[in-house]
Amino acid sequence: MKSHPISRRAFLKGSLAATGLTIAVSVTPSGYRLLNASERKEEALSAFKPNIWFEIRPDNKVTVTVASVEMGQGVHTALPMIIADELEADWKQIKVRQGPAGAEYKNPVLDDQLTVASASVRGYYGPLRKAGAAGRAMLIKAAAETWKVPEEDCKAEKGTVQHKKSGRKLTYGQLCLKAAKLEVPKDPPLKKESEFRYVGKPMPRLDIPKKVSGAATFGLDFSLPDMQFAVFARPPAYGAKPISFDEKAAEGVKGVRKVIPTPQGIAVCASSLDSALKGRDALNVKWDKGTHPQLDNEFIEKSLIADLDKPGSKVIEKGDPKKALGEARKKIEATYFVPYVAHATMEPMNCTAHVREGRCDVWAPTQGPLTAKFVASDVSGLPLQKVNIHTTFLGCGLGRRARPDFIVDAVLVSKVVGKPVKVIWTREEDIKYDAFRAAMSHRIEAGIDDQGRLIGWFHKVVSPSIMKDIAPQAVVGGVDFMSLWGLADFPDSPHENRIMYDIPNFYVEFLLSDLPIPVAPWRSVQNGPNAFVIESFIDELAHAAGKDPLEFRLQHLRNNMRAYRVLETVAKKADWGKPIPKGQGRGIAQHSCFGSYVAQVVDLSVNEKDGKVKVHRVVVAADCGPVVNPDTIKAQVDGAVTIALSSALKEEVKFSNGGVKSANFDDYSVIKMSEVPEIEVHIVESKEKMGGIGEPGVPPMAPAVGNAIFNATGARIRRLPFTPERVLSAIKK
Amino acid sequence: MISLNVNGKNYRVDVPDDVPLLWVLRDYLKLTGTKYGCGIGECGSCTVHINGKAERSCVIPIKEVRGKKIITIEGLPENHPVKRAWIKEQVPQCGYCQPGVMMQVAALLSEIRKPDAERIINAMDNMICRCGTHTRIKKGIKTAVQIARKEGRV
Numbered sequence: 001m002k003s004h005p006i007s008r009r010a011f012l013k014g015s016l017a018a019t020g021l022t023i024a025v026s027v028t029p030s031g032y033r034l035l036n037a038s039e040r041k042e043e044a045l046s047a048f049k050p051n052i053w054f055e056i057r058p059d060n061k062v063t064v065t066v067a068s069v070e071m072g073q074g075v076h077t078a079l080p081m082i083i084a085d086e087l088e089a090d091w092k093q094i095k096v097r098q099g100p101a102g103a104e105y106k107n108p109v110l111d112d113q114l115t116v117a118s119a120s121v122r123g124y125y126g127p128l129r130k131a132g133a134a135g136r137a138m139l140i141k142a143a144a145e146t147w148k149v150p151e152e153d154c155k156a157e158k159g160t161v162q163h164k165k166s167g168r169k170l171t172y173g174q175l176c177l178k179a180a181k182l183e184v185p186k187d188p189p190l191k192k193e194s195e196f197r198y199v200g201k202p203m204p205r206l207d208i209p210k211k212v213s214g215a216a217t218f219g220l221d222f223s224l225p226d227m228q229f230a231v232f233a234r235p236p237a238y239g240a241k242p243i244s245f246d247e248k249a250a251e252g253v254k255g256v257r258k259v260i261p262t263p264q265g266i267a268v269c270a271s272s273l274d275s276a277l278k279g280r281d282a283l284n285v286k287w288d289k290g291t292h293p294q295l296d297n298e299f300i301e302k303s304l305i306a307d308l309d310k311p312g313s314k315v316i317e318k319g320d321p322k323k324a325l326g327e328a329r330k331k332i333e334a335t336y337f338v339p340y341v342a343h344a345t346m347e348p349m350n351c352t353a354h355v356r357e358g359r360c361d362v363w364a365p366t367q368g369p370l371t372a373k374f375v376a377s378d379v380s381g382l383p384l385q386k387v388n389i390h391t392t393f394l395g396c397g398l399g400r401r402a403r404p405d406f407i408v409d410a411v412l413v414s415k416v417v418g419k420p421v422k423v424i425w426t427r428e429e430d431i432k433y434d435a436f437r438a439a440m441s442h443r444i445e446a447g448i449d450d451q452g453r454l455i456g457w458f459h460k461v462v463s464p465s466i467m468k469d470i471a472p473q474a475v476v477g478g479v480d481f482m483s484l485w486g487l488a489d490f491p492d493s494p495h496e497n498r499i500m501y502d503i504p505n506f507y508v509e510f511l512l513s514d515l516p517i518p519v520a521p522w523r524s525v526q527n528g529p530n531a532f533v534i535e536s537f538i539d540e541l542a543h544a545a546g547k548d549p550l551e552f553r554l555q556h557l558r559n560n561m562r563a564y565r566v567l568e569t570v571a572k573k574a575d576w577g578k579p580i581p582k583g584q585g586r587g588i589a590q591h592s593c594f595g596s597y598v599a600q601v602v603d604l605s606v607n608e609k610d611g612k613v614k615v616h617r618v619v620v621a622a623d624c625g626p627v628v629n630p631d632t633i634k635a636q637v638d639g640a641v642t643i644a645l646s647s648a649l650k651e652e653v654k655f656s657n658g659g660v661k662s663a664n665f666d667d668y669s670v671i672k673m674s675e676v677p678e679i680e681v682h683i684v685e686s687k688e689k690m691g692g693i694g695e696p697g698v699p700p701m702a703p704a705v706g707n708a709i710f711n712a713t714g715a716r717i718r719r720l721p722f723t724p725e726r727v728l729s730a731i732k733k
Numbered sequence: 734m735i736s737l738n739v740n741g742k743n744y745r746v747d748v749p750d751d752v753p754l755l756w757v758l759r760d761y762l763k764l765t766g767t768k769y770g771c772g773i774g775e776c777g778s779c780t781v782h783i784n785g786k787a788e789r790s791c792v793i794p795i796k797e798v799r800g801k802k803i804i805t806i807e808g809l810p811e812n813h814p815v816k817r818a819w820i821k822e823q824v825p826q827c828g829y830c831q832p833g834v835m836m837q838v839a840a841l842l843s844e845i846r847k848p849d850a851e852r853i854i855n856a857m858d859n860m861i862c863r864c865g866t867h868t869r870i871k872k873g874i875k876t877a878v879q880i881a882r883k884e885g886r887v
Contacts, residue, residue: 071827072825072826072827072828072864073826074826204820204823205823207828208819208820208823208824208825208828209820210828211825211828211831212816212819212820212825212828212831212835213766213806213807213811213816214764214765214766214767214805214806214807214832215766215807216828217765218768218829220765220768220769221759221765223760223763272748272756272760273756273760274748274749274752274756344863345827345829345863346768346770346776346778346827346829346830346861346862346863346864347768347770347827347829348769348770393827393828394827395768395827395828395829395830396826396827396829396863396864397827398863424769426772427769427770427771427772427773631823635823635826635866635869638865638866638868638869639826639864639865639866640865641865642865642866642867642868643863643864643865646865664771664772664773664775665770665771665773665775665776665861666773666775670861670863671865671867672858672859672861673853673854673857673858673860673867673870673871674854674858676865676867676868678868679868
């Protein structure tokens with residue numbers, strides 16, 4: 001799919017309170033961006049800045065600008081490692097600067113400045129290598145000119161240029177102002193990969209010391225003199241409107257400055273958070289019942305399952321699935337359901353904004369600085385060039401922070417009160433007004449021949465549209481590919497989020513659900529739910545074919561060696577096929593997304609009395625292509641497995657009376673330390689194309705657990721989460 | 734006016750006496766290392782030491798800590814075994830919950846030099862981390878115990 005130009009303004013007008021980001025449906029040619037002459041002239045006086053990615057000053061510091069945002073995935077270290085390596089800088093020289101919002105900082109894989117889709121390292125790797133190499137070439141030239149020797153006789157090493165014959169040496173700090181006057185080479189030679197000094201080595205993260213001392217500034221930690229605090233009273237049900245509220249009582253609370261009714265709720269702005277919260281209580285808002293008063297969990301599940309019987313849009317038709325199923329020796333059919341899941345990042349949504357005459361500043365923990373800029377411009381009424389986005393550290397992202405609703409809140413209130421304003425969402429608001437991982441229903445019918453080969457597969461999916469709030473123009477013919485990720489993807493997608501099995505006759509149909517609940521990407525987007533369905537069903541088929549689940553998978557992955565190899569590796573590392581302790585179950589699953597391939601084996605026990613699942617061990621094999629920081633990769637996979645296990649075992653948003661009932665961690669339960677198993681991560685050495693790693697560890701987890709529960713108990717559970725009650729009732733059946 | 738002792742320093746703040754300690758630390762004393770995560774004492778991101786014990790500052794009204802000694806993440810020495818272990822094992826991801834987690838671990842280790850697995854789970858089970866650093870937190874605790882033992886401290 002080619003890029004879909006959208007008028008952001010037109011789009012924002014329609015869905016201001018929702019979101020305004022464009023999504024990655026196109027690939028731009030990657031290149032490192034040179035600075036133009038006028039920009040360089042200004043910079044040349046004080047620093048060497050051959051492109052937008054780094055600068056060197058006479059104090060010998062190398063400051064790297066990172067376009068992606070840091071939310072724990074280690075990008076403030078991985079991207080500087082790439083530059084430092086090609087530049088031949090000394091790691092001790094490196095300082096990191098969070099990049100501003102700007103079109104020039106777009107990730108080539110996404111065609112936007114978003115930190116999503118596990119795209120940072122794979123997207124910026126090429127441009128940053130070239131940027132660093134250009135700097136190295138220019139510093140060598142500057143030294144050669146200084147010494148009046150041929151460039152070939154000079155070499156760059158750890159922040160210096162040396163003249164090989166004479167042993168003379170100049171630091172980058174000494175050379176930088178001279179280098180600044182040279183022409184930037186268009187196609188500088190890159191290092192050989194065997195010469196990498198930092199890339200491929202486990203480098204300690206640069207942001208960790210600040211995070212350990214307590215000095216790191218997250219969005220919620222930022223403050224300004226004379227800053228006001230604002231909280232919102234928001235509707236308890238979808239579409240609910242206020243019938244009445246006591247503005248006077250709220251404004252009578254000490255410290256309350258202003259009550260501001262807005263489309264997304266009633267804001268109370270005060271001199272302290274305490275006053276704002278007390279003012280909100282005093283508002284005593286009465287709301288109407290909203291647009292879907294009957295909506296609760298049962299309504300949602302019934303609606304999504306009933307929609308499976310309605311006609312949808314054809315997504316894929318390959319071969320003749322009808323004929324194949326007619327000829328199948330064995331056919332099986334199953335219906336699956338996945339509920340809504342909350343992001344619940346540890347730092348709740350928040351934003352500080354200061355709208356002044358002719359200027360708007362925003363300090364936000366956002367995954368989409370460029371989106372924030374468009375939104376702040378639109379809400380403040382100021383032109384883009386008057387809007388400055390300052391991205392702080394993010395207290396986890398998970399996809400939630402690409403949605404700019406919290407930015408709209410702060411800019412709006414600051415515009416009204418004319419002072420800097422920090423908007424804080426309480427945890428209750430953070431959960432109730434989340435845009436969740438979408439619930440979905442699936443029905444599959446598939447057949448195998450007498451050799452146990454998969455010959456036909458019909459797959460129907462019903463899901464709310466993930467792209468509706470992101471890039472509605474990319475939902476074409478009723479098909480939302482982000483809802484289908486892992487099963488089907490955009491034709492030319494850079495993410496390759498497709499089913500990897502060889503299925504000669506294959507049919508996929510999709511229907512959009514019209515449930516009013518906002519949804520958004522959640523770590524791995526719908527690869528997670530879709531992999532749960534596909535990999536559980538593959539296990540069902542293996543069982544029907546009388547084959548070992550590993551063998552059955554390998555049999556259908558002969559044309560996909562990367563998937564094949566991670567399965568083989570994980571099986572070997574986890575002793576697949578060897579006996580396991582009595583009473584335990586073992587399950588396997590694989591999935592590929594965002595260009596990486598991951599397989600997992602799970603060992604667990606099921607308490608047959610109370611249905612509790614205890615996961616003992618998870619073994620992971622991952623092929624994400626060339627590796628930049630292996631320690632971060634392991635940490636990311638640990639984290640992905642842990643949150644995926646949390647959602648598989650425990651998480652489901654509760655709804656009642658047309659709105660969200662879940663509100664805090666006491667009724668939205670997430671994984672605890674006692675529930676986290678041993679996690680063993682094996683990185684499969686690979687020279688294949690680089691993939692992402694923030695998300696691909698998520699999808700295989702839920703099906704591997706489900707398959708292990710089946711292995712332990714004989715009960716197949718086709719609905720998440722695997723709560724004790726659900727497991728117990730499945731065993732009893 | 735309420736008098737407070739935080740990280741060895743005396744402060745006087747003019748706030749209503751029902752305001753949680755957390756917000757006084759963050760918004761009045763600008764000690765923002767202590768984090769807001771839930772406001773109901775469920776997640777542990779706001780954990781500080783009050784008279785040497787790990788407590789959840791989001792549910793403690795400021796009036797209850799008059800005359801007590803409060804230590805926040807900023808007051809835990811930079812060379813404390815927990816802080817050093819957290820860097821050595823590269824524990825944090827986003828890092829938001831970690832100050833609370835580290836304060837919980839520091840309190841545990843000051844009570845018991847070498848906690849067994851059960852004691853660790855008991856102390857840590859009600860801490861929430863959404864990045865999934867649990868595995869490294871366990872590693873970090875082991876390393877902190879080793880550092881402390883080598884140096885005869887904690």
